[in-house]
Amino acid sequence: MNRRVVYTRGGPPADVVTVIEEPEPAAPGGGQVLVRTTAFPVHPGDLQAIEAYPGEAAKPVPAGVEATGVVEAIGPGTRVAPGVEVGGRVAVFPQPGAWSQWIVADAEVVVAVPDELSDEVAAQMLVNPLTTVMLRRAAEEHPAFGYDGLLVQTAAGSSVGRLVTGASQIHNLPLVNVVRSARGADELRKRFPDVPVVSTEHPGWADEVREAAGGRPVSVAFDPIGGKPAESLLDLLAPGGKLVVYGQMAEEAISVPASTLLHKSLTLRGKNIGRWMSEASAERRASDVAAAKLIALALKDQFDVAAAYALDQLANAVEHAVRPGKVGTVLVHPW
Structure with a gap:
């Protein structure tokens, strides 16, 4: 049976x-x-x-x-x-x-x-590494990413968040991690001592992100939560910035005034690993799977x-x- x-x-x-x-x-x-x-x-x-x-x-x-x-x-x-x-x-x-x-x-x-x-x-080996590949590709569409621009991600202690951090370190991409608790922040610092971590338990966490950025513009943000955390990321983004939402952990909707998008010329993008098979070409899928394997091999401890x-x-x-x-x-x- x-x-x-x-x-x-x-x-x-x-x-x-x-x-x-x-x-x-x-x-x-x-x-x-x-x-x-x-x-x-x-x-x-x-x-x-x-x-x-x-x-x-x-x-x-x-x-x-x-x-x-x-x-x-x-x-x-x-x-x-x-x-x-x-x-x-x-x-x-x-x-x-x-x-x-x-x-x-x-x-x-x-x-x-x-x-x-x-x-x-x-x-x-596939879903989370492929999500990491998908997110990085979305980030690389921004002209400042990998140059002067900085990446910020919420839920950084999650399975995908750790892979994004590890991959960013491998490719020398600047990153600030955001987690919900001070305990989670301490755990992430042990894993990635060189990557700044901010806890949203602190009322002034957004200012802590700006301080960690050291004057570099926040060009791209990743968020699997939605709701208020996503709204906070939109405030952090520099003009021309891009927010990539890839999950829906929060029950509340993302509330965005039109003026925020217009005056800062922001982009709000949704990405879903479930659409990867139908949207990617056979050549792209093969390339992404190869990249996913490399991520799994390089970051197997994560x-x-x-x-x-x-x-x-x-x-x-x-x-x-x-x-x-x-x-x-x-x-x-x-x-």
């Missing part, structure tokens, strides 16, 4: 997801790869998609988009990425229904895992695991994934 995570309606993920049993998949056809899953991550975006699902589904909706595992079979005549072979470790993204013991994946979303990476890193759960503990895993103060990604082992 195959055990798969599904849901039939939107709502709090811990309440609506369930594990069903179904027959084991048949041999893969042309263009397909059969993967025995060894771990999958519980990303905030996964849970947001479940919570926002509209109405009742006519049939169960498979959950998840990323996983790691071992190739069990390759369909006849199927072209696969370099290194993908029977018995080899792979990462899969984006593959709807990745929260499953078995995955019949489209060959184009199956990527070989380097031997140097643990299974824990392999389970996180892929923290908050906890690992068995599939029977799925509700606990989902609850842990949204727990305040969580550091790292929650993984589930489906066997």
Whole structure:
């Protein structure tokens, strides 16, 4: 049998997801790869998609988009990425229904895992590093980025935030990190001693960011939260600056007076890793995946695991994934 995570309606993920049993998949056809899953991550975006699902589904909706595992079979005549072979470790993204013991994946979303990476890193090898690549590309569209311009990011202690910091250090890009708590700021300073960190617990945190910038203009800001934090970043941006929003953790909307955008000539941009597959060309996807692998190899110590759960503990895993103060990604082992 195959055990798969599904849901039939939107709502709090811990309440609506369930594990069903179904027959084991048949041999893969042309263009397909059969993967025995060894771990999958519980990303905030996964849970947001479940919570926002509209109405009742006519049939169960498979959950998840990323996983790691071992190739069990390759369909006849199927072209696969370099290194993908029977018995080899792979990462899969984006593959709807990745929260499953078995995955019949489209060959184009199956990527070989380097031997140097643990299974824990392999389970996180694509979504967060690809998000980092996507964000950097959005930042590089600003003419000042990488020159006199400075980057500021909120939620800097998150899984993506740590990768953005590490990648910025590798490429010598100036950055100021913003986190919610003084405790989180102390933790981030231990990881990245040379990168300024500001806590929004301090009423004058925005002035602290300006001081850390040392007179350099804040040309680009990254924010996965929305709401008030995003509004504060717009105030920090220099004229011509750009705010890239890539998440929706806050419930409240971003309120922006038209005068703010007009007088400072600001750009507000939304980026979503879920659109990467449809918007990027095959050549771009291949390049981005190669960059994601390099990020995983260079920053493998930044892929923290908050906890690992068995599939029977799925509700606990989902609850842990949204727990305040969580550091790292929650993984589930489906066997």
